[in-house]
Amino acid sequence: MKLDHNEDDHFDGLSDELLSLIFSKVLDAKSLCRCSAVSKRFASLIPLVDAVLLTVPPPKSKPNRGLFLNFGNSLVTNFIDKLLQFLHQIVLPQSSVSFHSNEGSIHQFSSQVLKNFSHITSLHIQFPSHGGELGANGTGSLLKWEAEFGRELESCVVLGATYFQRSNKISRIPKRQDRVHESSLATDELKLRVAWMISCLFAASARHCLLKQIIADNPLMLRSLVIEDGSKQGRLRMGEDQFKELRKSPAICIKLWYVPLLELPASGCVMKGATLIVIRPLNQMMKMKSDGDLLVGAFDGEEEAEAFCEAVKEIVKEKKPYLMEMNSF
Amino acid sequence: MAFTKKVTLKSSDGELFIIDRAVALQSRTIQYVLEDTNPVDAIIPVPAVDARTLSKVLEYCKKHLIDLNTDFEDYSKWDKDFVDAEVWMLYDLIMAADYLHIPPLIDLICDKIASMFKGQTPDKIREIFNIDNDFSKEEEEDFKKKSGWAFK
Numbered sequence: 001m002k003l004d005h006n007e008d009d010h011f012d013g014l015s016d017e018l019l020s021l022i023f024s025k026v027l028d029a030k031s032l033c034r035c036s037a038v039s040k041r042f043a044s045l046i047p048l049v050d051a052v053l054l055t056v057p058p059p060k061s062k063p064n065r066g067l068f069l070n071f072g073n074s075l076v077t078n079f080i081d082k083l084l085q086f087l088h089q090i091v092l093p094q095s096s097v098s099f100h101s102n103e104g105s106i107h108q109f110s111s112q113v114l115k116n117f118s119h120i121t122s123l124h125i126q127f128p129s130h131g132g133e134l135g136a137n138g139t140g141s142l143l144k145w146e147a148e149f150g151r152e153l154e155s156c157v158v159l160g161a162t163y164f165q166r167s168n169k170i171s172r173i174p175k176r177q178d179r180v181h182e183s184s185l186a187t188d189e190l191k192l193r194v195a196w197m198i199s200c201l202f203a204a205s206a207r208h209c210l211l212k213q214i215i216a217d218n219p220l221m222l223r224s225l226v227i228e229d230g231s232k233q234g235r236l237r238m239g240e241d242q243f244k245e246l247r248k249s250p251a252i253c254i255k256l257w258y259v260p261l262l263e264l265p266a267s268g269c270v271m272k273g274a275t276l277i278v279i280r281p282l283n284q285m286m287k288m289k290s291d292g293d294l295l296v297g298a299f300d301g302e303e304e305a306e307a308f309c310e311a312v313k314e315i316v317k318e319k320k321p322y323l324m325e326m327n328s329f
Numbered sequence: 330m331a332f333t334k335k336v337t338l339k340s341s342d343g344e345l346f347i348i349d350r351a352v353a354l355q356s357r358t359i360q361y362v363l364e365d366t367n368p369v370d371a372i373i374p375v376p377a378v379d380a381r382t383l384s385k386v387l388e389y390c391k392k393h394l395i396d397l398n399t400d401f402e403d404y405s406k407w408d409k410d411f412v413d414a415e416v417w418m419l420y421d422l423i424m425a426a427d428y429l430h431i432p433p434l435i436d437l438i439c440d441k442i443a444s445m446f447k448g449q450t451p452d453k454i455r456e457i458f459n460i461d462n463d464f465s466k467e468e469e470e471d472f473k474k475k476s477g478w479a480f481k
Contacts, residue, residue: 011458036476
C-alpha cells in the first residue's frame, strides 16, 4: 500500500499556497535557508514567507574588554561588562569583531540573512545569551525587562529581585532577611537598582539602534517585531503603529542622472545635457513602486511619449544617479 | 434538529460514509454543497479523496466536534498523535483537508510538516519527502557560498 506512494514527489501536487503556508510555520531562518537549497520550487517560495525567527549565532572570539564599570557588586559589574561586549559587537566596524569568517556584526549578519526574505511582516530576533545575565546563573537573582519603541522609547518595564526561587515552597531564610529592610533601601541596594535600570535601558536602546540599522538596510514592511536574548532576560517589542511612526521620516530622497550627450536610435532623437530627476519621500520608497516601475509609467500618453520613454530608459542605463537626501522639507 | 440529521459521503473509491451532518459541516466544501442543493438523504461524492484518507479526516472532524468539553491540553496531545503519521499519509491528508476546506486540519498538518523541515539538511529533506534536486552543481556551490552561515 505504501509502495505506490513512495514513487511520488510529495510536494508536486501541493499548491503554492499550501507550500507557502508550511514555510510560514517553519519560522527558523536557518532552516528556511536550508529549505531553499532543496529545489527550485522551494527557492522561489521561501522569499515570500511572512514570519521569521532569526537566531543570531554566538560570537566566536570575544572582543576586548575595553570598559569596566564598578558598581560595587561583582554580579552587576559582570553583567554590565558583558553588555558592553554586546554593544561592541553592534557598534564596532566589521573588521574588529569576527563572527564567522565573513560576518561582521550582528547587524551585518541580520541584514545578510534578511536579504533572503523580502516579504516578512513579523520578525523575531534572538541573540545568543552572553552568559552574564543576572538570574541566568545559579545565584537565584532575577532581572527581566520589556521595552516598547516607536521612533523613541515608549516604555520600559524592569522586574528584578535579589533572590528568586522557582518553587512553590517559600524559603524562610530570605524572607526574614527581607523584613529587616522592608521600609527603605540601603545605599548599596539602591545602587544595585540603579545599575539594573541603566543596564536594561542600555540593552533596550542598543537593540532599538540595531533595529533601525536593519530596517535601513532592508525595506521590510514589518507589522510586528520582537528582539530578545537567548536567556529571555530582555525583550524589545514593536507593533504596526510603532513602525509607522518609525518610518514617518520627513526626509526626501532625490536621485539625479546626468548624461552630457544622449542618442536615442529607436526614436531618432538626440539629447544634450540630458537630466532625469526622481524625487520621493524616503518612507514612500519603502512601500511604493520601485524606481523602475515608476519610471516606466512616467510621461505615458504625452506627445512624443515614445522618445521620452526611451530617453528615461537610456539615461538610467547609462550611469548611476547622484543621490541627495533632504531633511525638513 | 439539524444536528441529528445524517449525511452520506462517497469516497473516490466508492466507499460510503454515513456521518452526522454537524461532523460534515466542518468541511466548508461540504457545507456549501449542503447549503446550495440541500440534498435530502442524497449521497455527496468526494471524488478527490479515497476511503482510507476520508476515514482519517472524518476521525479528526468527529474528535473536534464531539469533545467540546475536552480541555486544550488534551486536544494538543490528540492532535500530535493524529499527525504522527508517515509522510505519504500526511500528504494525502493535507490534499484532502485542502479539497474539503477544513482550515484547522490544514494548519495542523502544515505545522507538522514545517517541524519536519526544521534543522534538517537539504539532502535529508529531499530524502524524507522524495524531492528531486533540480539544481546544477554550480548553483549548489554558489548557494553554499552565499548562505554558508545556514550550513554551520
